Structure formats: structure tokens, C-alpha cells
Amino acid sequence: MKVVVDEEHKGQIPATINKLSFLSRTLNNRTALLYLLPSIVLFSVFVFYPMFKTVYLSFFLTDLQGRPAEFVGLENFQYLIQSESFHKSIKATLLFVLYTVPISIVTALFLAIIANEKLKGIGVFRTLFSSTMGMSVAASSVIWLFLFHPSIGAINRLLSIFNIQAIEWLVDPSWALISISITTIWMNTGFTFLILLGGLQNIDENLYESASIDGASFWYKMRRITIPMLSPTLFFIITITLINAFQTFGQVDILTKGGPAESTNLIVYSIYREAFINYQFGTASAQAIVLFFFILIVTILQFKFGEKRVFYQ
């Protein structure tokens, strides 16, 4: 529409435009909302509603169906603070995170660097290294269940060749968490490897060539080129791995069921037991809230201190 302004009508025109464009002004927003609608609905049903429900439930004692029975305020949280079992669970979770995250990343980084070479048949290795990504938690756990078997497991057999005494991988309280960690690291490797390899391939080959003409050593290139150029990818994968580690459930359920002596009772497994075995939905919800803040704080800390070292192109 073309608006011609002459002297006489100059004063009236802005009002007309405002009136006419009221609908068209909001048109963009309404269109945007329409596009967002599917994800808003999905998120509301599967994320926002359960989240608020969890917060709500954490202030209640519940009956066996999980319906709120009695408002108890912060008692559920007080109970957790005093609970020996919950302390153990937190400690196991933190240890688990400490074991799995750095080793997963370093292993995957190592594999990504060696698989980044342009060699004949390198595709085979890239496929192999990333293959654990395509395996379900259940399947991988079952594989490791066999490997860890005290008498017929491959690991103990291998150890016996070197005359090392058989280890009760999943039954010994001092080994169980380590066994779960090994399984998890193995499972993490595929995805982490793939992401890091992608990051490495994005680095301009000429940078390395220029550095080798300058006489830079492998470690010098690693420190001055690879790590800084890979930092956004590293930051992303560390965040993801960290969050995943806090939320580990499947392998614990299949391999140890939180035992022995609660040594592998990671927090999500503990929540599950509290809710669906002990039917204490109130305290389970309280634990979930604690976990939520744990992850939130760790992620905030990471962004605060980690992101400074990240170089974005």
C-alpha cells in the first residue's frame, strides 16, 4: 500500500496507519508463536509440568499412589540432611563424576587425535571408536556384566594370566563404583569421540602446516593450536558429560542395583528406589530437587570459570 502525504492530511495519517497496522504489527509475533506451539506443548507436558509437580511433591508426604497426603513443609529436606544413606549417595555420585568425566574426555580426545590422521582405512577406526554410541545402555551393561563375572569373566581371566588374584568387580564394595565407572567411560567414549573428532576436523590444516614449518613440536602444536581451537567443543562436551554423569541410572540398575552396601547408589538410582520401591514420593522429589540444584550450580560454575578460556571464532 502506498500512502501519499499531502499538506492537508498530514496530521491524520499517523493515526490511520496505527489503526490499520494493529493486526499486522502482531502478525509476526503470532506467526512465531504458532511455530513454537508444538515444542511449547511438548515441553509443558513432559518437562514443565513434571518439574513443578516435583517441587510441589517435595513438600508433602504421599500415599502409595504418589498422591500428596500431608503437607510437611521442609521436613523432607531436613530428613535428607540427616539421612546417612543420602550422604553416601551424594558421596558416591561425586566420586563417580570425578572418575568418569575426566577419563572419558581424555580417552576420547586421545582417540580423536589418532583418528584424525588422513590414512588409508582410517574410516574403519573412526567407526570402531564411535560404535559405542549406537549401543543401548542395557546392551552395554549386559556385555560388561559378562566381562566382570568373577569366575568366567574375560577380565579376571586376563588377570589370571599375569597371576593377579581375581577381583570381585561388582560384589566388592571398594570395586563396584570403579566397575560402574569403567562401564560408563566405555559407553561415553563413542559420542564424546565423535564430537571431538568433528571439532578437530574443523581446525584448518594450514595452521598445523605453518607450525611445522616453524619447527613446532607435537606437544607445542597440541598446547598452542589444538586445545585452544578445540575449546568450544571441549567446553560443550565437558558440560554434557558432567550432566550425564550426575544422571546415570541404567548401568547401575542392571549391574549392581545400587549395591553392594549402597556403594553404587548414585543419586538418580536413589531417587528411583525411594519413589518406586519405598513409595516415598515426597523424599524422592526432595532428592530430585537437590540433584537439580547440584547440576545447576556445577553448570553455572563451569560457565563462570570455564568459559573464559574458551575461544569462539
Add this chain to the structure above:
Amino acid sequence: MKKVELVQISKSYNHHTNVLENINVSIEPGEFFVLVGPSGCGKSTLLRMIAGLEDISQGKLFIGGHHANLLRPSQRGISFVFQNYALYPHLTVAENIVFGLQAQKVPKNERNKRCIEVADMLGLIPFLKRKPRELSGGQRQRVALARSIVSQAPICLMDEPLSNLDAKLRSHMRSEIKQIQRRLGLTMIYVTHDQVEAMTMGDRIMVLNEGKIQQIGDPLQIYNHPANAFVAQFIGSPPMNLIPATFNKQKQTIQIEYHHEILVPLHDVRNISNEDIIVGIRPEDIHLARNEPIHFQIEVVNVEVLGTETIISFKIKDQQWSMKWNGQWRIAIGDRIPISLDYQVLSIFDSKTGTALKNAKADTHYKINEVNL
């Protein structure tokens, strides 16, 4: 200053076909040597082989008299400027410049001294604290140059360093690079696909096509005496006009189309053995025919007025030719103009091999001027 010698060098990626074949050349100390050719001719590969970034499949490379085939890039005494500059995006200009010195554990004082020196030479002092992404294309190019100069390597290799710059900056950097090379006495090996860069910068030029050397020589030699039709057409702007023709031995004439005949002088008749030939003529050698008996009528299809010269395009036998006349001409598209083709300025090539049978007599039309004071 160091000499670089290539003896019988070949490169193959699959053991069957050679991407580079039988390259023999000796690059003198302090020389500005240009490798020029169309894209995919193997010129960058050759440069990377000299740098040690690619293996040499066959032949020998000598740098400063030493056999260098198996030396690592850092042991060859070279610096390299990449087409995309290969600047470290996470480091500042200063850190970029001293990256190599740091890798070689040069003491900090000297590092800084050399960095300042080079930055001063290239006018980079105000930008030392900036990151590459905060620089313009020309400034990045200077950082890449600075990084190569600061290494004090006697041989400098450049791989199309100016191709990412706009035309104006490019012509400025051409003379700047040339001056730096002279001042520091570097042995320069410079790869480009741009024949203007080759002509203006090189002390000597090597023209490559399909992995084979077409010609090596100084710019004027290559322009005036192209070894074959490829070189003739590749060097020069607009390129040399080429057209298939037949040579009639009895009549001693070259026949272009049916009615265009050019008489061949007796002493040249025996030099031309073939019947099928390619005739070439530089755009600046085609003149307006004034009262000359033998001339061509052409119809103008395009005119480009450049101020000091005028480029006129016309069609001969489905081929577009162009001619370059000095000064300003008022010519309209569709005009019919008589032109003369003088035998003296014709180049004649074998139509099968492309080899030059006769070059244009440069001295009749271009006198190479000299300033004597």
C-alpha cells in the same frame, strides 16, 4: 641467500598418473621466481613439495646445495605464506608473529625485538594487540608476511598470497612484496594463477600446465617468444588471439577462412613444415587498415573504453578476437572496420603439438626502451 634446485621431480598420488612430471629448474639465490599456471596445473603441489608439506615421488630437491628430499619442513630454511594466511585466530597479532620463534625457543628479548622490527617495517605496530578477526584482509595479509619475515629464513615460499584481496590492494601489495624481497635479499618462490602478478613481480617465470613445464624465462621473453600456443594464450591480457589456419606451400600463403590470405616471405617458407597451423596475434598488433591493399573487414561486437586504450572485440570464424588500440576511439557496436594483419607480428604454432614455429618479431613493433641519462 640460498639456491633451490629441482632435478627430474615428479609427483604421483596413485602410482599411475603423474600430477607433476619431470620438473627441472634451478632457482638462483635472491631471485624472485614465479610459478604460474591455471588452477589444477600442479603449481601449489610443487610449492608444497619444496616446503616439505608433500612427499616427492621422484627426483631430487637441493636447497643450498644440500639434498633436501627427506628434510623436515623446519629444517629446510624456508618460510611459507598460505593463501588463507593460516593465522592463529585465538592469538593476537604479536603472538602470531612470534609463534615460530617461541616454538624454536628464541629468548624473549630477541623475540620482542624482532617482532617490533618487522611490525614496524609492515606498519603493524598499531594492531599488535588485536586478534586476526579484528583486522581487514590487507592487514591479515601483512601479518602473514610479517610471520614469514620474522623467521629470517633465506627462502620464502608464497602460495597465491594476494588472491583474497581486492584489486586495488592487490596491486599495492604486489610492489610491496617485491620491495621487501629485494631489501632482504630473499629467494622467493611465488605461486599464482594471475599472469599479471607473474609478469609484474617475477625475475623469472615458469609456466606450468597439466603438470608439465611449458616455458621458463624472464617476463619479456615469455611474452615475446612464447614457446607454444598455451603460453601465448595464458600470458597477456587480453590473451593472444588464436585461430586455426592452413599453410599453402605452392602459393606461399597462410589462409585464414576462404578469402583471407597472408603472404609468407621466402626465407620463412621452409620453417613451416605443416599444412595445419595455428596463427596467433597479440591484440595490440592488430591495426586499422589505412589504404592497405590486403585487409580484413570485421564487425565490432563489443567495445571497452579504458581511458588510455580501447579494446575492441569482433568475431572471426566463430571465435571472439580482441584488439587493443592506444588512445580513445569512438566506435559503435556493429560498425564494420577494415583491419590489417601484418605477417611480421604473427605467431605460428603447430596445430598438433602447439609448439611455436615462428614468433612475432618483437623488435619491429615493440622496441624495448631503455633510459640512458
